[in-house]
Amino acid sequence: MTAARIDRPEFAALTPGVSEALIALGKAVNASGLPKDLQELIKIRASQLNGCAFCLQFHLNVARDLQVPAAKLDLLATWREAPVYSERERLALAWTEALTLAPQGGADDALYERALAEFGAATLSFLTAAVAGINAWNRIAMALRFSPPLRPGA
Known part of the structure; x- marks a missing residue:
């Protein structure tokens, strides 16, 4: 594993307001009513595409806590071929890929x-x-090599 250049807590301390602004963006999206499980699917997919280990692990942990079905997490990289996604999820994933x-x-x-x-x-x-x-977080976490957050007991 590659060592962090600057880890997440240090980044937050070095850049007052930046993490808070990105967190505020997430809170605004949450308040919109966009389903949290759908948000996690798009965050995981973008993180897969961008190769961001920190964000991928972080959002897999959140999705598991939300009890997103394991099949949806396991097959996300191949969502076009997997029958477990609704049309709404497919459109969100297609939109995510197009923007990412x-x-x-x-x-x-x-x-x-x-x-x-x-x-x-x-x-x-x-x-x-x-x-x-999520694309902003991916680029920050990848550039600074944030350490992926392990789940308790892992």
Whole structure:
């Protein structure tokens, strides 16, 4: 395992207001009513795509605490082929991938129209903010090599 350059508590201490701003973004998304289990699926998927060990482990822990079915966590990297996801989850995951992999094409008009029809403008805006937030955390955690948070007893 690669040693942390700067770990999460030190980052928070060195950058007053930054962690709090990202946490506030997450609280705003939570207050929107976007289901927490769906938020965790998109955070895990973005973290997989970005290769962020800290965020991947952190959000797997949260998802397990929320009792997200194990099959949804186990098959997330192959969600297109797995029958365990609802159409709403599939659209959220497609939106997450499009935004996370924006340099490879981004969200086309067809995906936007499907997501807008499913979520509505406000919820899609909060979903977009959630994807932006996890991508910000991924880049910070990866650059500074935050140590992945182990579950108690692990």
